[in-house]
Amino acid sequence: MNKSLFFKYFFPLLIWMLIIIIISISIDFVLHFFQLAWIGRYLGSFGTVLIAISFVYSIRKRELFKSGSPKTFLMLHEYLSLVGAVLILVHAGIHYNGHLAWLATIMLLLNVASGIIGKSILRNAAKRLK
Numbered sequence: 001m002n003k004s005l006f007f008k009y010f011f012p013l014l015i016w017m018l019i020i021i022i023i024s025i026s027i028d029f030v031l032h033f034f035q036l037a038w039i040g041r042y043l044g045s046f047g048t049v050l051i052a053i054s055f056v057y058s059i060r061k062r063e064l065f066k067s068g069s070p071k072t073f074l075m076l077h078e079y080l081s082l083v084g085a086v087l088i089l090v091h092a093g094i095h096y097n098g099h100l101a102w103l104a105t106i107m108l109l110l111n112v113a114s115g116i117i118g119k120s121i122l123r124n125a126a127k128r129l130k
């Protein structure tokens, strides 16, 4: 793989994905340790709501309302969807009894990965323009 492509896109992606997975496993571990694993049942819905709220960025980008800067809403999209994804991963845990659950988790991870790559592309494009 081209060296600069590796450092620009693949390496940050790897680090972010590792951080997300380690944080999810740690939260799941703590919940199980304190016998609070039942909380995980509700984290799925909560994470989904956070990701849905993060789409306010799309509405702002299309100027359906004009208050606030698009940059701030993009940051909101990034952070809310990262936190939402972690909560959904904790909810999923490793209790998979069917193909659909695995598929949903893989799709979520692919979504997050594409967002992280998109973030790197935007950052590098802004640097090149400067």
Ligand code: HEM
Residues within 6 Å of the ligand: 051, 057, 058, 059, 061, 074, 077, 078, 079, 081, 082, 085, 108, 111, 112, 114, 115, 116, 118, 119, 122
């Ligand atoms: C469940 C996870 C995610 C979903 C479903 C999702 C979905 C989307 C969608 C639908 C758009 C298009 C917005 C539009 O044009 O209306 C978008 C854009 C974008 N997302 Fe995400 N995203 C997710 C996670 C992330 C994460 C984790 C990041 C970064 C850390 C991220 C960064 C971006 C960036 C940089 C754009 C492009 C903004 C632009 O050029 O307008 N996303 N995302």
